[in-house]
Amino acid sequence: MFSHFLYLLRSNGLKVSLTEWMTLMEALNQGLHGSEFTGFYHLCRALLVKTEADFDRFDQLFLLYFKDVPFEEEVSQELLDWLSSRDIPEGLFDEEQELLNQSLSDEEIEKMFRERLNEQTSPHNRGRYWIGTRGMSVFGNNGLSPRGIRVGGSSKYRTAIRVAGERRFRDFREDTTLDLRQFQVALRRLRQYTGILNSAETEFDVDNTIEDTAQHAGMLTVRYRKPRKNAVKVLLFIDSGGSMDYYSQLTSALFQSVSKTNFHDLKVYYFHNCIYSRLYTTPIIDPKHSVPTDWVLTNLSSDYKVIYIGDAQMAPHELVGNYYMGGNGKPSSGVEWLKLLRERFRYSIWLNPSDRPEWGEYWSHSYDVIESIFPMFPLTVDGMEEGMKKLLRA
Incomplete structure (x- = not known):
């Protein structure tokens, strides 16, 4: 059954064994797909795909092979059309509703969402119950609720617990950030x-x-x-606080992965927005737990592999202006400190969890300046792998 589908997967690089294929046939015989095409898709992906990095390739091949079979989407096109109107004024903020929405668990929100999908028959906006926009409802887009499920639209306040109808591993090789395991795999490349x-x-x-x-x-x-030891020494600088709070889980996973990798030496420091005269030993950015940046420049040898983690987004004056007066011949701007570090540590890259800002030159300026100083890579599977290669051949 579907033998041509097996050959299609294999010919496009998915290593599906006969044992895995026969397991799928047995699962189908037992009705584990629930007699639904969507269930069949999830069953195939669960049994035939070994790594998340292949999810996107599998999706493309699945849709290619079963292109004539109607695929049931979670959210109907009619509902998405209702939510696409751009001329709806913003609703009123309701503190009581805010507290109620915050008290809902993810499971409760998911259950309520399924109920609304079955009940709703017309567009509703600026409200608190239906799936809509500009309101206090926990479903829809561009609303005022502190949490909920985004349906349609684009991310604005980054408070959604998930995006309805979106593939979880969309183009995983290129545009999806890593978790703990993928970090560890990528960091294994950094070995000498x-x-x-x-x-x-x-x-x-x-x-x-x-x-x-x-x-x-x-x-x-x-x-x-004789036993061998990884001779690589790593210096990790992590942006903490502000806009980086959104990526705190991601940076925490990176820190854990780096800590578990057997480097010859590992030193971790934190900064906020940009590096100035002091670096911090905890993500709280507490002056009581800090060291002078000069100490790092003077006492650490230039053969350290340096990884900067940050979104490179800040007010331009924080980066290029004399916002922090140096004195005594010290740099007086963030960009001067970064250039000094770049000169000292030749093996340096910048990993960025965020895309270049598209909402104005004011916010993209710092991104462009930092990218001109350091080789910058996205914090994705491909970006991480390319970054590790760059560190080794710099």
């Missing part, structure tokens, strides 16, 4: 091994064991070598 001097040969040497065993006519000859 060296043998530990004056140490015993205690590490099993697979290649030489095979070669020597073959040379001795199959008689097992075990070989050992």
